[in-house]
Amino acid sequence: MTRYLTQRLVQLLPLLLLTTLVSFAVMQLSPGGPLSAYEHSPSITAAQLKVISHDLGLDQPAPVQYWRWLSGLVHGQWGYSLQSGEPVTTLILERLGNTLELVGTAFIISLLIAIPLGVLSSVRQYSLFDYLATFLSFVAYSIPVFWAGLMAQLLFSVKLGWLPVAGMYAEGVPWTLSDALKHLVLPAMVLGLGLIAGWSRYLRSSMLEVLQVDYLRTARAKGLTNSTVVLKHALRNAVVPLVTVIALDIPLLFTGALVVEVVFSWPGEGRLFYDALQNRDYPVLMGVLLISAFLILFSNLAADLLYGLLNPRVRYD
Amino acid sequence: MAMTDLPPVTVDSTAAPAPPPSLDLDAGELAPRRPRLWQRFARHRLAMASLCVIAALAVIAIIAPLITPYDPYAQNFDPTLLPSGAHWLGTDELGRDELSRVILGARISLSISFGATVVALVVGLLIGTTAGYLGGLVDNLLMRLVDLVLAFPALFLILIVAVTLGVGVVTIIFLIGFFNWMYLARLSRAEFLQIRELEYIQAARAVGAPTGRIIWRHILPNAMGPIIVSSTFILAAALYIEAVLDFLGFGISPDIPSWGNLLTTAQDTFADAPQLAIVPGVLLTLAILCMNFIGDGLRDAIDPRHVR
Numbered sequence: 002m003t004r005y006l007t008q009r010l011v012q013l014l015p016l017l018l019l020t021t022l023v024s025f026a027v028m029q030l031s032p033g034g035p036l037s038a039y040e041h042s043p044s045i046t047a048a049q050l051k052v053i054s055h056d057l058g059l060d061q062p063a064p065v066q067y068w069r070w071l072s073g074l075v076h077g078q079w080g081y082s083l084q085s086g087e088p089v090t091t092l093i094l095e096r097l098g099n100t101l102e103l104v105g106t107a108f109i110i111s112l113l114i115a116i117p118l119g120v121l122s123s124v125r126q127y128s129l130f131d132y133l134a135t136f137l138s139f140v141a142y143s144i145p146v147f148w149a150g151l152m153a154q155l156l157f158s159v160k161l162g163w164l165p166v167a168g169m170y171a172e173g174v175p176w177t178l179s180d181a182l183k184h185l186v187l188p189a190m191v192l193g194l195g196l197i198a199g200w201s202r203y204l205r206s207s208m209l210e211v212l213q214v215d216y217l218r219t220a221r222a223k224g225l226t227n228s229t230v231v232l233k234h235a236l237r238n239a240v241v242p243l244v245t246v247i248a249l250d251i252p253l254l255f256t257g258a259l260v261v262e263v264v265f266s267w268p269g270e271g272r273l274f275y276d277a278l279q280n281r282d283y284p285v286l287m288g289v290l291l292i293s294a295f296l297i298l299f300s301n302l303a304a305d306l307l308y309g310l311l312n313p314r315v316r317y318d
Numbered sequence: 319m320a321m322t323d324l325p326p327v328t329v330d331s332t333a334a335p336a337p338p339p340s341l342d343l344d345a346g347e348l349a350p351r352r353p354r355l356w357q358r359f360a361r362h363r364l365a366m367a368s369l370c371v372i373a374a375l376a377v378i379a380i381i382a383p384l385i386t387p388y389d390p391y392a393q394n395f396d397p398t399l400l401p402s403g404a405h406w407l408g409t410d411e412l413g414r415d416e417l418s419r420v421i422l423g424a425r426i427s428l429s430i431s432f433g434a435t436v437v438a439l440v441v442g443l444l445i446g447t448t449a450g451y452l453g454g455l456v457d458n459l460l461m462r463l464v465d466l467v468l469a470f471p472a473l474f475l476i477l478i479v480a481v482t483l484g485v486g487v488v489t490i491i492f493l494i495g496f497f498n499w500m501y502l503a504r505l506s507r508a509e510f511l512q513i514r515e516l517e518y519i520q521a522a523r524a525v526g527a528p529t530g531r532i533i534w535r536h537i538l539p540n541a542m543g544p545i546i547v548s549s550t551f552i553l554a555a556a557l558y559i560e561a562v563l564d565f566l567g568f569g570i571s572p573d574i575p576s577w578g579n580l581l582t583t584a585q586d587t588f589a590d591a592p593q594l595a596i597v598p599g600v601l602l603t604l605a606i607l608c609m610n611f612i613g614d615g616l617r618d619a620i621d622p623r624h625v626r
Contacts, residue, residue, distance in 0.1 A: 016462075016466065016469060019466050019469075020466070023466070030478070030479075030482045136364070139610055140607060142610065143603055143606040143607035144603050144606075145562065145603065145606070146562075147561075147565050147581070148561075148581060148599035148602065148603065151581065151584075151585070152595075152596070152599065154588075155592055159588065159592075252471060256471040256473050256474070260565075260566075274477075275566065278477055290470065290474055293470065293471050293474055294470050297471065
């Protein structure tokens with residue numbers, strides 16, 4: 002196992018390096034280069050611009066710049082926001098908690114709904130419930146996240162007035178748990194919608210496969226109750242491939258969070274990325290892009306490792 | 319059909335008209351297969367219904383300029399907003415007829431997603447078939463490229479490029495296509511790797527068929543099934559990505575009434591004229607839903623082992 006892990010990590014290294022190269026290229030994309038903001042400023046002459054560019058090493062060839070940028074990256078120097086002047090790492094860390102709150106809640110809600118839904122669908126295969134769940138899953142999977150958010154706002158906030166339209170807390174009043182939860186429930190549900198659909202369908206087909214296996218017949222023959230057979234013996238085996246799918250879906254949660262955070266004005270990483278897009282704040286864009294790439298690569302790795310850990314039939318020799 | 323290169327078979331003119339032997343071979347192999355595929359697809363009732371919906375939307379998209387009751391761009395300085403006899407779906411803030419804009423929107427949104435899918439198909443097939451057919455180092459390099467692009471969330475990359483370069487209808491098609499070919503490449507590579515080892519390919523090679531012919535006539539048609547299924551899902555994804563780009567304000571010019579743009583505008587008059595936010599969204603969801611159902615039906619039809 003350790004050997005496999007090191008082997009996978011070594012394989013990951015060139016890919017990680019390449020993602021930094023792409024992110025660096027994205028920085029270079031910024032029109033006019035990093036100093037374009039000063040170009041039209043009357044207080045800065047062309048000669049001064051040259052000095053600045055020399056001081057910052059911008060007159061060096063691209064590979065040299067990349068190398069210096071990369072060594073900075075490794076040492077936690079991710080550059081400064083063009084907009085606020087704050088370090089990119091600070092900006093990202095500041096909002097990490099908010100995004101994790103949203104994404105984590107969506108994740109837990111999705112699991113809590115998807116697992117019973119998938120099990121029930123498989124146990125009552127081809128029942129009305131199964132057909133309805135399948136159909137609704139397709140619908141939930143197809144609804145564009147941002148529109149689902151708009152409709153949720155329209156129904157629950159504008160028409161019914163049950164929940165706040167947007168934001169994380171009510172303005173100008175002391176923080177209360179119930180208020181925070183009220184702000185959290187809509188964005189988290191909207192974010193989880195597609196996952197509930199995908200995971201419950203996946204668990205259903207995985208359960209259907211397991212339910213036909215011989216050892217389940219043995220379990221029934223031993224006289225175990227139906228619920229023990231389904232929940233203890235079948236579900237535990239059917240969940241193994243689902244774990245892989247869930248790990249692979251984690252980056253999807255964060256991409257979805259971009260849209261949901263914009264619709265619900267949730268001050269997280271997605272909102273940070275959106276604001277950076279509007280201001281063409283390339284250092285911030287690069288930082289979020291790079292983090293999301295790392296997240297995807299490590300989720301893939303986690304998916305592989307978890308599959309091996311949970312499935313004793315997989316051997317790493 | 320590959321038999322057309324052979325010299326024509328001379329048939330005795332006095333004899334009863336016999337079917338040409340060369341055609342017979344092809345027909346015997348292909349004729350029963352096609353209807354079976356279609357029948358299997360037709361059994362998936364939701365997929366059939368979806369096909370009808372998409373066909374209807376496609377017709378609306380094609381004849382859009384003929385059926386819009388008003389000029390979709392004509393402004394009216396006395397906006398009514400709410401639906402009325404004259405404006406069935408009301409008007410937007412600038413007094414433009416919503417029904418006309420939704421109809422034109424079908425044309426814009428559907429053609430962008432269709433175009434993006436074609437781009438993704440071309441890029442994906444080119445890379446996937448090259449990797450799968452050549453194998454070795456080329457395969458390895460191309461697949462690492464796929465890994466690299468997949469290491470980023472496509473939406474983030476698309477947004478960054480869109481913001482940097484600015485997009486129009488044509489650029490957005492290429493942009494969405496360029497970031498959605500990866501699974502098609504993996505899929506076509508896997509199919510090619512498998513099919514190129516089959517005996518009939520060896521036979522074709524032994525007969526001296528040129529590489530291009532082997533790829534286009536002998537391997538690709540047999541690899542098409544999963545590729546078509548996958549393209550249907552890309553069609554749905556492209557429709558969504560285009561709408562998201564427009565909605566976030568980094569897509570095509572906000573004047574152009576794509577369904578995504580219509581939803582952005584609708585946000586301003588959210589409480590007063592909710593139909594502006596509902597109708598384009600329903601159409602968008604319906605189109606994506608139908609494309610997903612069609613893909614599901616096709617997958618069942620092509621792969622009978624797939625249990626539902």
